[in-house]
Amino acid sequence: MKTSPSIHSHSFINAQRQNRRRRYSMSSPQIFESRADTTLHHSDALSKKVSRGKFSKIYSISSNSNLLFPSNETNSEKYDILSKLNTGAYGSSYLIRDSNDGQIYLLKRIDDSLPDRFRQRLLEERRLLGCLKSTYILALISAYTDTQHHCFSMKFEYIHGITLLQLLRRFRWFEESVVAFYSAQIVLAFEYFHELNLIYRNLKLETILLTDHGYIKLSDFAFARLLPSNTSSTRSIVGVPDLMPPEMLLGQPYSFSVDWWQLGIVMFEMLTSYSPFYASSMIQTHENVLCNRRAKFPLRLSSSVKSTCRLLLQPNVKKRLGCSII
Known part of the structure; x- marks a missing residue:
C-alpha cells in the first residue's frame, strides 16, 4: 500500500x-x-429468506406509482405528528403516533415535485422494501400518496x-x-x-x-x-x-x-x-x-x-x- x-x-x-x-x-x-x-x-x-424466483416475481409485479403509492383518499392513514426529525432537499421526516393502533412510527414525506431521476429511485426503493423481509432491515409499514400535503409518504417501524x-x-x-x-x-x-x-x-x-x-x-x-x-x-x-x-x-x-x-x-x-x-x-x-x-x-x-x-x-x-x- x-x-x-x-x-x-x-x-x-x-x-x-x-x-x-x-x-x-x-x-x-x-x-x-x-x-x-x-x-x-x-x-x-x-434473516427470513425467500427464493430468488419468488422475490423476482413479486418485485416485477408493478412499477406503477399509483399502485406503489395509492392515494390516501382511499387510505385510512391517520396520525398525530409528535416531532419533526429532519428536512432535506425534497422532503422531511417525522415521528408520529398512529391514530388507529396508538403505536409510534417514522414517517418520511417526499415532495411529489421530485425530479424524474429521483422519482424513479423512490419507486425502486418502494418496490424493494415491499418485498424484502429481514430482521436486519428497517421495515416499511405502508406507503401512499398524500393528496393533502402533495407528497409521497412512507411509514416505517420505529426502533427507539x-x-x-x-x-x-x-x-x-x-x-x-x-x-x-x-x-x-x-x-x-x-x-x-x-x-x-x-x-x-x-x-x-x-x-x-x-x-x-x-x-x-x-x-x-x-x-x-x-x-x-x-x-x-x-x-x-x-x-x-x-x-x-x-x-x-x-x-x-x-x-x-x-x-x-x-x-x-x-x-x-x-x-x-x-x-x-x-x-x-x-x-x-x-x-x-x-x-x-x-x-x-x-x-x-x-x-x-x-x-x-x-x-x-x-x-x-x-x-x-x-x-x-x-
Missing part, C-alpha cells in the same frame, strides 16, 4: 467530511435520530435507537470485539441481499441503525439495484465519493463487490474514527482510492483485524474478501 501526504487522520466526525457526504449523496434525506441509549447483546435472530455514527461520536472508536459484533450482522444482511441478486450500495455509518438491544437495521435503499442473475453486473456510478470502490470510479462492470468494499470502509471508520481514503477534495479522495493510498492503522489494532480490513479494501476485485464473483 502506498502512503501519501494527502491522507490525514482527521476524525470522520469532521464537519467538512459530513457536509460533503450529505451534498454528494443523492439518496433521500437522513431521517433517523437518537431516541435511546444502546446496549450490546449477542443476537440469535436470523440511534445510528452507528451517533454511537461512535460518543466513544470515538470501538473495541475490536464490538466492531466484529456489528460487522457480523452486516455480513448476514449482505448474504441475504446477495442471495436475491440485490446490491445495497449504500452502507455507511449513517444508514446503519441500532435498536435499543444493539442489533442493526439497514435503512435507505435509494441506491439498491436488483440484478437479473448472480452473474450479472452494472456500471452505474452512484453514492458518496468516499464510499465508491475503484471499479465503480473506473466505470468497470461490478456487482456485489461494492458492498464488501463499503464494509471495509465502515470497519475502518469504526476502528479508527476516520475514513481510510478521505482527502479535503473529492478529486484527491478518488485519486487515493485508485492509487490505494490509505491512512495508516493505529498501532493498537491486532494483525487479524488489519488483515480483514486490507482484504475488504483490496483494489483487485478478484482478491477482495467476499468476492467470489464480481
